[in-house]
Amino acid sequence: MSIEAATIRELFRKLVERYPRLESRLRDGIAVSVNGDIFRDDWNQAIPEGAEVFLLPRINGG
Amino acid sequence: MAFDTQYTNQEFKVVGKRVLRPDGIDKVTGRARYGADMNAPGQLVGRILRSPHAHAKIRAIDTSKAEKLKGVKAVVTAADLPDLTRGDMGMYDTLENCMARGRALYDGHAVAAVAAIDADIARKALKLIKVDYEILPHVTDVDEAMKPGAPIVQPRIRTVGVNPAPTKPSNISQVSEFGHGDLDAGFAEADVIVEKSYKTEQTHQGYIEPHACLASVGPDGQAELWVTTQGPYMQRNTCAALLGLEVAKLRVTASEIGGGFGGKTHVWMEPVALALSRKANRPVKLVLTREEVFRGTGPTCSTSMDIKIGARRDGTITAAQAVLRYQDGAFPNIWGMLGAMTAWACYDLKNVKATAYDVLVNRPKVAAYRAPSAPMAAFGVESTMDLVAAEIGMDPVELRIKNAAKEGTRASYGPTYGPIGIGPTLEAAKNHPHMKAPLGANQGRGMACGFWFNFGGQTCVDLNIGQDGTVNLAVGTVDVGGARASLSMIAAEELGIPYEKVKCIVADTASLGHNDTTEGSRGTFSSGMATVFAARDAVRVLRERAAKTWDIPVDRVEWRDGKAHAFGDEHGNLAPLSLEELAAKAARTGGPIAGHNEIVADGAGVSFATHICDIEVDPETGKSRILRYTVIQDAGKAIHPDYVEGQFQGAAAQGIGWALNEEYIYGADGRLQNPGFLDYRIAVCSDLPMLDTQILEIPNPNHPYGIRGVGETSIVPPLAAIANAMSNAAGVRMTHTPMSPPRVLKAIREAHGA
Known part of the structure; x- marks a missing residue:
C-alpha cells in the first residue's frame, strides 16, 4: 500500500480511513518505527520524506 | 517549551563520575521506608484466601462465619469488586486476576480477603471462609496445553493471528510471525543445517521485598495508596478504574522499592486492599508472604x-x-x-x-x-x-x-x-x-x-530552586537502579553546580503529571531527557532574573559554570551572578525559580x-x-x-x-x-x-x-x-x-x- 503522511498522527488517520477495523488496534497500542527508531506514543513525530516506516506491537519491558 | 532531543556530544563535568549514592545511608541503616514500613492510625491487617486448586469452578463462597468473628472489620469477594471494565478485556483480566470471579484459574488465585484488627484474627477469619469448589481438569505444561483435547483455560479465547479465524476455543491465544526473505531458498544454500529443541522452566523475578501496600479509602471517595511498585501512575489509573474512583482522588505514593525487575509493573493485591479499606472504612495494610508472591504474582513464562x-x-x-x-x-x-x-x-x-x-x-x-x-x-x-x-x-x-x-x-x-x-x-x-x-x-x-x-514514554519532571540555591528535582519514575543519583548528576551538569546541591525525590501521583511505569530500561533515559530540559527551562528563568537584576536585555546574558554572565561591550564588566545569589533574591525578581518539562521520550x-x-x-x-x-x-x-x-x-x-x-x-x-x-x-x-x-x-x-x-x-x-x-x-x-x-x-x- 502507499500512503502519504507527514506525521504518525496523519499516518494513523489515513490508515483508519482506508481500513476502519484498524482503529481498535491503534487505540490499544501500536508502535511505529521511523527509520529504525521506535516511537510508542509520540503521534506528533514527523515522518521524513522517503522514511522507512514499520508498524509494530506496542510492547512492554521489565 | 520544545527542546532538541538529538545527541550533541556535549563535554561533561559531572556526568560520568562515580559520586556517592543518595540512598545508601538510609538503606544500610534501615531508615529507608519500603512497602511494609508505612502505618496509619487505626489501620487493619489484610489477608487473602487463595485457591488450593489449579482449576476449579467456585460454586459458592460463605463468608458469614468470618464476618461474625470478633475483630473482623471487612470481608471481600468478587462481589465487592463489580465489573466496571466496560468491555476492556485487558482490564477485565486484571480484575479477575486480583479476585477470582466464579472460577479459580491457578493454584494461588485469590478468592476472598479479610481485614481484621490483627494478623491472628485475620488468619482465623480466612479459615472460617468456606469455598465450595468443583475441581476441573487442569494443564500447566505449555506443550500439553497446545494439544487437542487439553483442558481449556479460557473458553472465550479464539486464536488470533490465524486464517481462517477459528470458531472454537483454544489455549493458543495468539500466533505471531516475524521475518523476511525465503527460508527454503536459504536452507537450500546452506552447507550445514543444525536443528535443536529447547525448554526453559518458569522463573520468578525473585525481588527480595514482597508486595506490600497501605490503602485508605474514605467515605468521601478520597483515597490514598502507599505501595511498592514500579508504576505509581499505573497503580492509580488501574485501581481507580477497577474501584470506580476518580483518578485525581486516589493519591499513590511509591515506597522505596526492594526490587521489581518487571514484576511490579502490574497491580496484584492493591485493588483488594482498597476494596477492604472502603468496606471497613479504615486503612488496611496488606503484605504478601513469600509463598503468596510465588503463587499469586507474576513470574515469567516457561x-x-x-x-x-x-x-x-x-x-x-x-x-x-x-x-x-x-x-x-x-x-x-x-x-x-x-x-x-x-x-x-x-x-x-x-x-x-x-x-x-x-x-x-x-x-x-x-x-x-x-x-x-x-x-x-x-x-x-x-x-x-x-x-x-x-x-x-x-x-x-x-x-x-x-x-x-x-x-x-x-x-x-x-x-x-x-x-x-x-x-x-x-x-x-x-x-x-x-x-x-x-x-x-x-x-x-x-x-x-x-x-x-x-523504551521511553510519558515523562514529567519538576525542578525547584530553593532560596539557598540548592535544588529539588521531583521525578515520577521510580528509582529501581540508581536513577536518583543519575538524574541529580544531569541536573547538576546542566545548572553548572555541584552534584551535592541537588536532591532528587520520587514524587507522589498528586504532585506531578503522569509518568509511565518504570519499565523497559526507561528511567534514566526518559527522566534524564526530561531533567535536561527542565534544567534548561530553569536556566532560561535564571537568565531572565539576571537580566532584570542588571536591567539589561536577556539575550545579553549567558549561563556558564553555575553563574549568569553578562556579555557584550556595554555589559562585560558586570560581576557574574551565581545561582545562590539569584535564588536569594528571587522574591524581588519575579518569585520562585523553577523549571519543568513534560515529554513523550521516544527513540530509546x-x-x-x-x-x-x-x-x-x-x-x-x-x-x-x-x-x-x-x-x-x-x-x-x-x-x-x-x-x-x-x-x-x-x-x-x-x-x-x-x-x-x-x-x-x-x-x-x-x-x-x-x-x-x-x-x-x-x-x-x-x-x-x-x-x-x-x-x-x-x-x-x-x-x-x-x-x-x-x-x-x-x-x-x-x-x-x-x-x-x-x-x-x-x-x-x-x-x-x-x-x-x-x-x-x-x-x-x-x-x-x-
Whole structure:
C-alpha cells in the first residue's frame, strides 16, 4: 500500500480511513518505527520524506 | 517549551563520575521506608484466601462465619469488586486476576480477603471462609496445553493471528510471525543445517521485598495508596478504574522499592486492599508472604522452542528459523510474540523467520521479567549458534562477528537499524583478556549475545530552586537502579553546580503529571531527557532574573559554570551572578525559580550485550561453579558508571540463577511445590564470582546525552553463555534450563553410556 503522511498522527488517520477495523488496534497500542527508531506514543513525530516506516506491537519491558 | 532531543556530544563535568549514592545511608541503616514500613492510625491487617486448586469452578463462597468473628472489620469477594471494565478485556483480566470471579484459574488465585484488627484474627477469619469448589481438569505444561483435547483455560479465547479465524476455543491465544526473505531458498544454500529443541522452566523475578501496600479509602471517595511498585501512575489509573474512583482522588505514593525487575509493573493485591479499606472504612495494610508472591504474582513464562540454522562453511548464515511456544499463565498476553521479535535481533540475516505461540495454562498470570521473553529465545538461538560453529569448525566469536547486525541491517523484526553496538561488544569480547585465560580440568568457556529494545514514554519532571540555591528535582519514575543519583548528576551538569546541591525525590501521583511505569530500561533515559530540559527551562528563568537584576536585555546574558554572565561591550564588566545569589533574591525578581518539562521520550535506542563465562562441572555430581564471568554491554552514555556496572552485574546474576537452579515445580495436582526461597534457589553471593564488566558507549542519537537503557539487556545472554561453557567443560549439550546438578548429571551419564 502507499500512503502519504507527514506525521504518525496523519499516518494513523489515513490508515483508519482506508481500513476502519484498524482503529481498535491503534487505540490499544501500536508502535511505529521511523527509520529504525521506535516511537510508542509520540503521534506528533514527523515522518521524513522517503522514511522507512514499520508498524509494530506496542510492547512492554521489565 | 520544545527542546532538541538529538545527541550533541556535549563535554561533561559531572556526568560520568562515580559520586556517592543518595540512598545508601538510609538503606544500610534501615531508615529507608519500603512497602511494609508505612502505618496509619487505626489501620487493619489484610489477608487473602487463595485457591488450593489449579482449576476449579467456585460454586459458592460463605463468608458469614468470618464476618461474625470478633475483630473482623471487612470481608471481600468478587462481589465487592463489580465489573466496571466496560468491555476492556485487558482490564477485565486484571480484575479477575486480583479476585477470582466464579472460577479459580491457578493454584494461588485469590478468592476472598479479610481485614481484621490483627494478623491472628485475620488468619482465623480466612479459615472460617468456606469455598465450595468443583475441581476441573487442569494443564500447566505449555506443550500439553497446545494439544487437542487439553483442558481449556479460557473458553472465550479464539486464536488470533490465524486464517481462517477459528470458531472454537483454544489455549493458543495468539500466533505471531516475524521475518523476511525465503527460508527454503536459504536452507537450500546452506552447507550445514543444525536443528535443536529447547525448554526453559518458569522463573520468578525473585525481588527480595514482597508486595506490600497501605490503602485508605474514605467515605468521601478520597483515597490514598502507599505501595511498592514500579508504576505509581499505573497503580492509580488501574485501581481507580477497577474501584470506580476518580483518578485525581486516589493519591499513590511509591515506597522505596526492594526490587521489581518487571514484576511490579502490574497491580496484584492493591485493588483488594482498597476494596477492604472502603468496606471497613479504615486503612488496611496488606503484605504478601513469600509463598503468596510465588503463587499469586507474576513470574515469567516457561517455554519450549525449535531452532534451525543453515550456514555455509565460511560462516555465512543462509537461513534461520525459530518456532517458540511461551506460556502466559491463565491470561492472554504477548510474551511469545516478544520472544519472536528478539530471537534473531543480533544478526544480519537474509532469510529469517520466527513464529511464536502464546499459550494459556493453569499457572499465575505471567508478568514482565527484565528484557521479558528475550532470554529464553536467546538460550535456543545462541546455543544453536555454538553448535553451528562446531559443525563448520569456526570460532564461535568469529561466527557471530561475521553475521552480526550493523547500521543499515534490516532487523529480523522489521525496521532497519541505526548505529548499534552488537559488533563492538563482540570485538571487545574477542580482544578481552578473559578469552585468553587458561582453563583447567573439567572447566570450559562459553559466550553468547543478547538484545533488548529499551523504551521511553510519558515523562514529567519538576525542578525547584530553593532560596539557598540548592535544588529539588521531583521525578515520577521510580528509582529501581540508581536513577536518583543519575538524574541529580544531569541536573547538576546542566545548572553548572555541584552534584551535592541537588536532591532528587520520587514524587507522589498528586504532585506531578503522569509518568509511565518504570519499565523497559526507561528511567534514566526518559527522566534524564526530561531533567535536561527542565534544567534548561530553569536556566532560561535564571537568565531572565539576571537580566532584570542588571536591567539589561536577556539575550545579553549567558549561563556558564553555575553563574549568569553578562556579555557584550556595554555589559562585560558586570560581576557574574551565581545561582545562590539569584535564588536569594528571587522574591524581588519575579518569585520562585523553577523549571519543568513534560515529554513523550521516544527513540530509546536498542541495546546489545556479549557475555563470556567460565564454568567448572563436577562430573561425579553434575554440580557446576561459575569461575569467571564478564559482561560487555553498550550503555550509550554511562551517567553514573557504578550504577551501570551494577545493572550489568545484577542482570547477569539473575540470568545465572535462572540458568543453573531456578524453576517453578508443579505437582501432578497442578499445585506449586516450591513456593519459597529454600526450595526455589536463586543465585546468592557465594554462588557467584566477581562479575566483571566492560561498558561501551555508542551514543544514542535520539538523546541529548546519548543515553541508552542499561537495566535489562544483560539478563539475556547468561542462559546460553552458561550452556555453551558447560558444553565445553563437560561435553554435554544442555537444552533444558535450569541446568541443575541432577539434570547435568543425567546428561553426563547418558553421554557416557552409564
